Amino acid sequence: MDPNEDTEWNDILRKHGILPKQVKITQNDIYDSAVEKAREEHEHRLDNLDLDELDELEDDEDDEILNQYRAQRLAEMKAELANDKFGELIHISEPDYKREVTLASRESWIVVHLFRDSIPECKLLNRYLSTLAKQYKQTKFAKIISVECIHNYPDANLPTILVYGKGDMQAQLVRLDRFGGMRTRKKDVEAYLKDVGAINPAQKRSVPGASDDEASDDEDNSQVYIDLGKKY
Structure with a gap:
């Protein structure tokens, strides 16, 4: 027995609450639903476009909709x-430490490097942290x-x-x-800071010339030795 079938027996069952009341879908309902779905798909297909791609669609799309999305995207970029x-x-x-680190860490994450210029690993780490x-x-x-930090x-x-x-x-x-001393790569330090919560990969910005390539790291590490006047 089909409970959705329009029969006299089913009508009796619906009357006594044994079957749920039948909801009739009209052609207008189908049409309205299709129109609403098409409208949502049309709007959301713009969500992943950047400003240049939105500009390219300007001749084919409604100016008001494009301007709305452009303004929204600009607002998001400004917020970032x-x-x-x-x-x-x-x-x-030393006098800056409390203000720049302890107190400031209430508002944001802070990574502090205790270093000395005479130590090769410190020079290497300073370069990575700078990037x-x-x-x-x-x-x-x-x-x-x-x-100066700890006497x-x-x-x-x-x-x-x-x-x-x-x-x-x-x-x-x-x-x-733990990373191999002077064989440490920038991505090792980056992974450590991510693991302890100091940085968020979703907030990463692109930097021209910055590379996570291991070969580049090896070359850079050699340069640190040369800069210190030592050959290893």
């Missing part, structure tokens, strides 16, 4: 840029000479990364041994 508060690896000193600061502008990146801090513990967030230190990395 408004959150890009930083963008460079800054050098701070990451440009790629993740919603995170503050700072460096401070180790003994008598041993060079054997360098480089050291301190990660701050929510007004307190959330993670620390002592030395680059």
Whole structure:
């Protein structure tokens, strides 16, 4: 027995609440539904277009709709840029630490590098952090000479990364041994910072010349040695 069939028996069952009442769909209902679906598909197909692609459609589409999407896209871009508060690896000193790190970490994530220029791994890490600061502008990146941050801090513990967030230190990395020392690649540091929550891959910005290629990292590491006047 088909419960949707229009029979006398089914009518009796519907009358006594055994079968649900039959809802009749008219041709107008089908037409209205099809029109609404087509309208939604037409609107949403513009969602993934950039501003240039929207410009290309200007001759074929309604100007009012295109202008609405263009304004919406510009507003989204402006909102993203408004959150890009930083963008460079800054050098701070001991008197700045509380303001620039501890207090500031209540509002954003902060990555602090304790370093000394005489240590090759520190120079390598500073270069990587400088690039990451440009790629993740919603995170503050700072460096401070180790003994200015922690008096008598041993060079054997360098480089050291301190990660701050929510007004307190959330993670620390002592030395680059886990990544292979001078064989450390930028993507190793990037993955670590992502794992501890200091950076968000969804907020990454493209930077001309920045590369995650391992071969490029190897060449760059060799250059660090040369710059320090040492050959390894």
